[in-house]
Amino acid sequence: MAPTRSMMMDSPSDLNEFVMIQGNGVKGLYEMGLKTLPKQYIQPLEERMSMMTNKVVPQESIPIIDMSNNNNNCDVEDAICYAAEKWGFFQVINHGVPTQVLENVKDATYRFYELAAEEKVKYTKENSPTKHVRYGSSFSPEAEKALEWKDYLSLFYVSEDEAIATWPYACRNEALEYMKKSEALIKRLLNILMKRLNVKEIDEIKEAVLMGSKRINLNYYPVCPNHDLTVAIGRHSDVSTLTILLQDQTGGLFVRTEDRCGWIHVPPIPGALVINIGDALQIMSNGRYKSIEHRVTANGSKTRVSVPIFVNPRPSDVIGPFLEVLASDGEKAKYKNVLYSDYVKHFFRKAHDGKMTIEYAKIT
Numbered sequence: 001m002a003p004t005r006s007m008m009m010d011s012p013s014d015l016n017e018f019v020m021i022q023g024n025g026v027k028g029l030y031e032m033g034l035k036t037l038p039k040q041y042i043q044p045l046e047e048r049m050s051m052m053t054n055k056v057v058p059q060e061s062i063p064i065i066d067m068s069n070n071n072n073n074c075d076v077e078d079a080i081c082y083a084a085e086k087w088g089f090f091q092v093i094n095h096g097v098p099t100q101v102l103e104n105v106k107d108a109t110y111r112f113y114e115l116a117a118e119e120k121v122k123y124t125k126e127n128s129p130t131k132h133v134r135y136g137s138s139f140s141p142e143a144e145k146a147l148e149w150k151d152y153l154s155l156f157y158v159s160e161d162e163a164i165a166t167w168p169y170a171c172r173n174e175a176l177e178y179m180k181k182s183e184a185l186i187k188r189l190l191n192i193l194m195k196r197l198n199v200k201e202i203d204e205i206k207e208a209v210l211m212g213s214k215r216i217n218l219n220y221y222p223v224c225p226n227h228d229l230t231v232a233i234g235r236h237s238d239v240s241t242l243t244i245l246l247q248d249q250t251g252g253l254f255v256r257t258e259d260r261c262g263w264i265h266v267p268p269i270p271g272a273l274v275i276n277i278g279d280a281l282q283i284m285s286n287g288r289y290k291s292i293e294h295r296v297t298a299n300g301s302k303t304r305v306s307v308p309i310f311v312n313p314r315p316s317d318v319i320g321p322f323l324e325v326l327a328s329d330g331e332k333a334k335y336k337n338v339l340y341s342d343y344v345k346h347f348f349r350k351a352h353d354g355k356m357t358i359e360y361a362k363i364t
């Protein structure tokens with residue numbers, strides 16, 4: 001029997017069946033015309049943006065850095081390192097990734113989500129022929145108190161051949177092209193950030209630990225009923241080295257203020273990319289660069305898409321503060337060495353919980 005709206009509201013197992021097992025996602029809930037948010041999505045008060053404790057600070061903004069060579073290159077380098085130390089988040093313009101490539105990957109995101117549920121369901125955890133391709137909804141439904149209003153397709157990059165063989169046709173060429181065309185930007189950013197840490201050269205070993213593996217996510221956040229009772233993504237920091245995020249013009253990404261008392265909106269800028277430092281780089285830089293907590297609000301009137309590329313160490317890498325950082329002035333290590341796959345497992349084992357993941361690696 002096709003699920004009715006009232007079934008969806010009352011029964012967690014019907015909701016799970018419709019959203020996750022049949023692969024309709026929250027997109028399916030929106031399309032069914034739900035006027036009230038199912039209770040599984042209702043977040044505790046302290047997680048809602050409408051609370052006084054979650055005030056938005058409109059007078060603050062993260063830096064916008066022009067990466068073209070019209071500026072003095074030293075200014076660009078200073079701006080990037082300062083932003084990574086103080087804010088952990090910045091936007092870049094004139095970054096060298098062609099606008100058309102960005103537009104194409106957004107279109108491809110819509111194309112994938114417009115496929116019938118029977119097509120998308122082939123890529124869920126239960127059905128996907130490879131663990132490198134995963135379609136799902138919410139973050140860790142087993143661990144979360146309340147679900148998140150988000151569908152995702154997560155594509156782990158191993159090689160071009162493997163991607164061509166396994167990634168969904170609706171989006172694979174565009175996702176691959178976006179990854180390829182952002183490679184030079186990623187390398188430039190890492191070179192700049194490393195120089196400031198006293199790492200003179202990114203040799204093969206350093207390159208592997210900084211950017212040895214990559215994951216691209218196609219996030220889809222449909223229009224949400226009672227949107228202020230829920231979140232699209234809860235408070236978290238990324239476990240990556242760097243994240244390169246493409247967002248559309250809807251808005252909704254918020255970053256923690258330095259005093260951790262409020263939130264700063266990351267305004268959409270046509271053609272720009274949002275860059276943020278992840279936990280792995282916070283650890284490798286011994287805390288010099290900051291991986292900042294962020295979240296995404298659900299929207300009551302517009303669908304939003306975003307496409308992050310998570311630039312990561314390889315799962316088999318051991319990460320810890322670089323010796324160059326510690327040696328420069330005898331600085332003490334703030335983090336221990338951890339196997340990156342253990343760190344990532346720890347992140348996925350629990351619900352989103354702000355900046356708590358990094359405690360796993362902290363020397364106390």
Ligand SMILES: O=C(O)CCC(=O)C(=O)O
Binds near residue numbers: 305
């Ligand atoms: O959608 C966004 O703007 C942010 C997504 C995000 O934070 C993530 O996927 O880790």
Ligand SMILES: [Fe+2]
Binds near residue numbers: 236237238294
């Ligand atoms: Fe994130």
